[in-house]
Amino acid sequence: xxxxxxxxxxxxxxxxxxxxxxxxxxxxxxxxxxxxxxxxxxxxxxxxxxxxxxxxxxxxxxxxxxxxxxxxxxxxxxxxxxxxxxxxxxxxxxxxxxxxxxxxxxxxxxxxxxxxxxxxxxxxxxxxxxxxxxxxxxxxxxxxxxxxxxxxxxxxxxxxxxxxxxxxxxxxxxxxxxxxxxxxxxxxxxxxxxxxxxxxxxxxxxxxxxxxxxxxxxxxxxxxxxxxxxxxxxxxxxxxxxxxxxxxxxxxxxxxxxxxxxxxxxxxxxxxxxxxxxxxxxxxxxxxxxxxxxxxxxxxxxxxxxxxxxxxxxxxxxxxxxxxxxxxxxxxxxxxxxxxxxxxxxxxxxxxxxxxxxxxxxxxxxxxxxxxxxxxxxxxxxxxxxxxxxxxxxxxxxxxxxxxxxxxxxxxxxxxxxxxxxxxxxxxxxxxxxxxxxxxxxxxxxxxxxxxxxxxxxxxxxxxxxxxxxxxxxxxxxxxxxxxxxxxxxxxxxxxxxxxxxxxxxxxxxxxxxxxxxxxx
Ligand SMILES: NC(=O)c1ccc[n+]([C@@H]2O[C@H](COP(=O)([O-])OP(=O)(O)OC[C@H]3O[C@@H](n4cnc5c(N)ncnc54)[C@H](OP(=O)(O)O)[C@@H]3O)[C@@H](O)[C@H]2O)c1
Numbered sequence: 001x002x003x004x005x006x007x008x009x010x011x012x013x014x015x016x017x018x019x020x021x022x023x024x025x026x027x028x029x030x031x032x033x034x035x036x037x038x039x040x041x042x043x044x045x046x047x048x049x050x051x052x053x054x055x056x057x058x059x060x061x062x063x064x065x066x067x068x069x070x071x072x073x074x075x076x077x078x079x080x081x082x083x084x085x086x087x088x089x090x091x092x093x094x095x096x097x098x099x100x101x102x103x104x105x106x107x108x109x110x111x112x113x114x115x116x117x118x119x120x121x122x123x124x125x126x127x128x129x130x131x132x133x134x135x136x137x138x139x140x141x142x143x144x145x146x147x148x149x150x151x152x153x154x155x156x157x158x159x160x161x162x163x164x165x166x167x168x169x170x171x172x173x174x175x176x177x178x179x180x181x182x183x184x185x186x187x188x189x190x191x192x193x194x195x196x197x198x199x200x201x202x203x204x205x206x207x208x209x210x211x212x213x214x215x216x217x218x219x220x221x222x223x224x225x226x227x228x229x230x231x232x233x234x235x236x237x238x239x240x241x242x243x244x245x246x247x248x249x250x251x252x253x254x255x256x257x258x259x260x261x262x263x264x265x266x267x268x269x270x271x272x273x274x275x276x277x278x279x280x281x282x283x284x285x286x287x288x289x290x291x292x293x294x295x296x297x298x299x300x301x302x303x304x305x306x307x308x309x310x311x312x313x314x315x316x317x318x319x320x321x322x323x324x325x326x327x328x329x330x331x332x333x334x335x336x337x338x339x340x341x342x343x344x345x346x347x348x349x350x351x352x353x354x355x356x357x358x359x360x361x362x363x364x365x366x367x368x369x370x371x372x373x374x375x376x377x378x379x380x381x382x383x384x385x386x387x388x389x390x391x392x393x394x395x396x397x398x399x400x401x402x403x404x405x406x407x408x409x410x411x412x413x414x415x416x417x418x419x420x421x422x423x424x425x426x427x428x429x430x431x432x433x434x435x436x437x438x439x440x441x442x443x444x445x446x447x448x449x450x451x452x453x454x455x456x457x458x459x460x461x462x463x464x465x466x467x468x469x470x471x472x473x474x475x476x477x478x479x480x481x482x483x484x485x486x487x488x489x490x491x492x493x494x495x496x497x498x499x500x501x502x503x504x505x506x507x508x509x510x511x512x513x514x515x516x517x518x519x520x521x
Contacts, residue, residue, distance in 0.1 A: 021048075021455035024057035024129040026122060030109060030148055031139035032062025032073065036174065038080035041139060042102075044447035046081060049098045050091070051444075053452055059130055063105045063118065073104035086445055109140065109148055115155035122157075132167035134158075135454050139174055146190040153194035160196050172201040172454050175266055176257065177463070180479075181472035188465050201454045202463040206267045206374075208446030210435070211405040213461070215274040215376070216288075218403070218411065225401070226279075228380065230355045235398065238362045238377040238515055239271050242369040244321050246495065247343070251334035258341040260313070263365045265475045267374075269296060270463070271405070272361060275376055276351050285460040289467060296470040298353040307481035312502040314344030315487055316368040319495030326368055326495040340487050343367040346503040347478075348510075360510060364503060368495035373517035374405040383416075388424060397428040400515070408520035409443070410434040 027045070029037055048054050062073055078099065081090050105121060107114025122131040136152060138145055149171065152158035158169050171191065178184025191200055206212050219226050228234065241263060247254040254262065273292040280287040300306070317328035330337050344366030351361065380399040388394045400414040410433050417429040435443060453461050493500040498516055507513055 020053050021055050021058075021452055023133055023455075024055050024127060025133035025135060025455055026059040026061060026125070026130050027135045027137060027451070027455070028061045028063055028105075028118070029137045029139055030063045030144075031137075032104065033064035033066045033068065034139055036139040037062065038077060039084045040445070040447045041137065041451070042077045043081050043085040044445055044451050046085070046090075046095070046098050047087070047444065047448050048452055050094055055455065057127065057130065058101055058455075059122075059125060060102045061105050061118070061121070062102070063107060063109070063114075065106065065108050067106060068104045070103050074099045074102050077102065109144055109151065112151060112154060115151045115157060119155050119157055129167065132169075134169045135172060135451075136169065137172045137451075137454075142174070142176060142178070142187070145173055145187060149191055149194050158194050160194065161199055168199070168457065169195070170199050170201055170454055170457065171195055172203060172450075172462075174203050175205075176261065177202050177266075177468050178472060179257065179261060181469060181476050184468055184472050188469070192465075197465055198459060200462075200465075201450075201459055202468060203450060204266045204270050204463055205446040205450065206270055206405075207461040207463075208448070208450040209405060210443050210449075211403070211409045212271065212274065213449075215271070215403060219275075220279050231357055231359045233380050234359055235379050235381045236360045236362065236510070236512060237275060237379070239268055239275070239364075239375075240377070240514070240517060241267055241271075241365040241374045242371055242498075242517060243365075243367050244369060244372045246316065246326055246368045247329065247332050247335070249333060251332040254343075255335055255339060255341055259343055259345045259365060259367070260475055260479060264345050264347070264363065265471050266463075268363045268365055269471045269474065271374075271376060272296075272349070272363060273467075275378075276356060276361070278355070283460065285458060285462075288460050289464045293464065293466050293470060295351060295353075296467065296474070298351045298356070299474055300350040300352050302474060302477040302481065304481040307478050310348040310506070311478055311481075312344075312346040312491070312500060312506050313342035313482070313487070314346075314366060314491050314493050314500035314503065315339075315341065316343050316366075316495045317492050319368065319497065321368050321370065321496040328495070329367075340484070342487075344369075344493060344499045344503070346499065346506055348506060362507060362512075362514070364499065364514070366493075366499050369498055370496055371517050371519060372407065375517050376403040376405070377401070377515045378403075379512075379515075388426065391424040394424070394426050396426060402515070404517070408434070409436070 029041060031037060045060060078095060105118055107117065125131055134157065138148060149158065161168050178187050219229060273295045276295040277291040278294065280291045315329050319326055329335060329343050330339055346362065346364035349361045349363065378401040382398045383396055385394065385396050388396065396416050397414065402412050404410050412430045412432040414428050414430050416426045419425045419427050450461060490502050491500050498514065504514065
């Protein structure tokens with residue numbers, strides 16, 4: 001049938017699957033006076049409300065130690081919304097309606113009474129569903145996760161849910177999930193004492209990003225690309241997540257974590273798993289996550305020899321980022337002046353399966369780099385230049401596909417084009433898709449999608465136990481090979497550059513160069 005545009009068949013009509021959380025529920029935010037709540041969680045819930053995606057009936061209860069009333073907490077959240085919301089303007093009437101559902105519960109997380117009071121408060125809502133369908137959002141230090149879950153269980157607010165139960169409870173946990181494999185396992189065991197795996201929603205906010213979700217849509221709904229998505233056509237893949245900020249006030253936290261644990265273990269390995277996974281049999285959470293885990297498990301083990309050859313770490317010293325002077329990492333607040341903690345990592349990984357055998361995946365991430373960007377660069381194998389070579393020195397570039405995840409979200413494809421004129425000469429040109437120009441400026445924040453999915457009970461965009469543990473195994477092997485050895489001179493980089501020279505060498509030895517993300521056009 002012809003696909004002409006007509007009122008019944010509009011051009012570029014999208015496949016729409018509107019999402020809405022249907023069942024009435026209460027979201028209890030532990031850490032309600034903290035940074036994450038005011039900057040991300042309340043704005044996300046408010047936008048969901050504005051979009052009509054919240055359940056008909058819901059409550060949000062903020063739990064923290066500081067003295068506040070319902071009114072003072074609501075006022076703070078409203079102020080935060082004006083500062084942090086993606087729309088910047090707040091409709092008064094909408095806010096008033098939304099805020100009527102917000103309540104503040106003052107208490108200490110380690111105090112059993114505080115949970116008894118919380119349970120009583122939920123009962124006062126007079127709707128069994130609001131008192132029993134519960135999302136517990138743990139926006140608190142990970143050291144408190146176990147305590148909260150024990151207390152919730154003791155207060156009978158959290159039960160192991162069975163199929164067919166009338167009510168449900170879910171736990172949303174923020175990153176970092178453990179600091180190595182052992183601590184992640186212990187934490188998993190602890191959470192799973194009182195909840196089933198399907199009740200646990202481990203956040204990696206990258207998975208809430210539209211562009212990251214689009215990796216699967218792009219791969220599995222476009223035959224022309226998926227046909228090429230393997231060692232047959234792809235020469236190598238680069239994944240870059242670059243930040244223009246240093247550690248700022250988080251020096252104390254960063255000294256304990258470093259880039260390998262803070263960024264590589266979660267965001268970059270998650271992106272990698274989406275790029276490399278096999279098509280799942282369905283979009284059901286378990287099917288998608290099974291394939292992601294398989295991809296992670298196929299990563300070739302990092303022996304100390306592999307680490308020496310395939311991993312580069314770095315640390316920034318003083319420099320200039322976008323015209324702004326930045327101090328070196330060792331001079332940052334709460335950082336040891338002789339610290340060897342890495343603020344940059346570049347890796348070469350191999351995925352030893354049928355599809356990817358022999359294709360290097362280069363991953364890099366760092367702080368105080370020249371541009372803030374996250375992108376996947378897929379470089380195809382070179383064309384045999386037999387035809388045009390006879391016409392002169394034509395430098396044909398290999399095709400390259402760039403998935404820009406943020407900012408300037410979009411996808412572009414590089415190919416060779418003939419320069420107009422009577423002689424035969426070529427130039428690489430681009431086909432470009434931009435989210436803004438195609439869909440307008442509206443892009444929901446990652447936390448909107450993630451909160452919606454948690455309320456709807458769909459764990460596809462959350463990390464399963466075996467995923468988080470497999471990722472830790474990779475990171476632990478690398479860190480063990482570093483063995484606490486001090487950084488060498490060639491591992492330092494000036495703030496405002498693309499990282500240490502050793503990272504350039506990592507690709508140069510294979511005949512490649514990094515594709516540095518470019519500023520928005
Ligand atoms: N902020 C972000 O953008 C971000 C991004 C990704 C992940 N995260 C993760 O999210 C979590 C929260 O981060 P955050 O930046 O929001 O931290 P934060 O600003 O330090 O807030 C911590 C919250 O925990 C509460 N709290 C601590 N001890 C408590 C206790 N014994 N009883 C009751 N409440 C207690 C604090 O309440 P009181 O001070 O009132 O006691 C405060 O509301 C962390 O795991 C962090 O790694 C944060």
